[in-house]
Amino acid sequence: MARYEIIHACGHAENTQIYGPMRERQGKADWLASRDCAECYQRKLQQQRAEASTRAAAQSAAAGLPALSGSDKQIAWAETLRCDNLRGIPNMLRLRERVQTHDIPGARAETMTALRTATLDAIDALMRRASAHEWIETRSSEPFDLVSKSPEVARLMNVVRAEIKGSKQQEVIA
Numbered sequence: 001m002a003r004y005e006i007i008h009a010c011g012h013a014e015n016t017q018i019y020g021p022m023r024e025r026q027g028k029a030d031w032l033a034s035r036d037c038a039e040c041y042q043r044k045l046q047q048q049r050a051e052a053s054t055r056a057a058a059q060s061a062a063a064g065l066p067a068l069s070g071s072d073k074q075i076a077w078a079e080t081l082r083c084d085n086l087r088g089i090p091n092m093l094r095l096r097e098r099v100q101t102h103d104i105p106g107a108r109a110e111t112m113t114a115l116r117t118a119t120l121d122a123i124d125a126l127m128r129r130a131s132a133h134e135w136i137e138t139r140s141s142e143p144f145d146l147v148s149k150s151p152e153v154a155r156l157m158n159v160v161r162a163e164i165k166g167s168k169q170q171e172v173i174a
């Protein structure tokens with residue numbers, strides 16, 4: 001264990017404890033010197049996050065998504081999440097378009113119409129969702145998962161599954 005005076009890439013000096021075998025310490029010291037000091041590193045990270053959030057907010061506003069509500073901190077994070085989650089908004093719009101013509105062999109036409117309507121409603125509800133807290137809560141979910149969790153979509157998907165099963169049994173009988 002020894003203390004080293006490290007001059008970081010940002011120009012700041014830090015007196016740092018370096019552990020481990022003597023022969024590895026110089027390597028560690030060189031590696032530390034090639035990086036910014038902890039404070040500059042954190043500041044740059046925060047700046048990058050703020051920039052990503054600002055870009056995301058502009059993209060969302062251009063796509064007509066609502067302004068988010070919550071604390072400043074929640075909103076800043078949720079702006080980025082909402083764009084990532086929609087991956088981006090164009091993906092959500094593509095999903096919206098695909099749903100309108102999507103057909104599932106074996107499902108009844110009325111059921112498919114109801115499923116399409118329910119899915120479009122769920123997509124629209126997601127795009128209208130303004131609570132920063134909710135975006136943070138569901139940050140690990142893909143948009144398709146969030147849409148599938150809508151009770152009406154889930155219910156109709158079960159109906160479709162039953163109809164597919166029924167149509168396969170009929171094929172066997174015929």
Ligand SMILES: [Zn+2]
Binds near residue numbers: 038039040
């Ligand atoms: Zn620094």
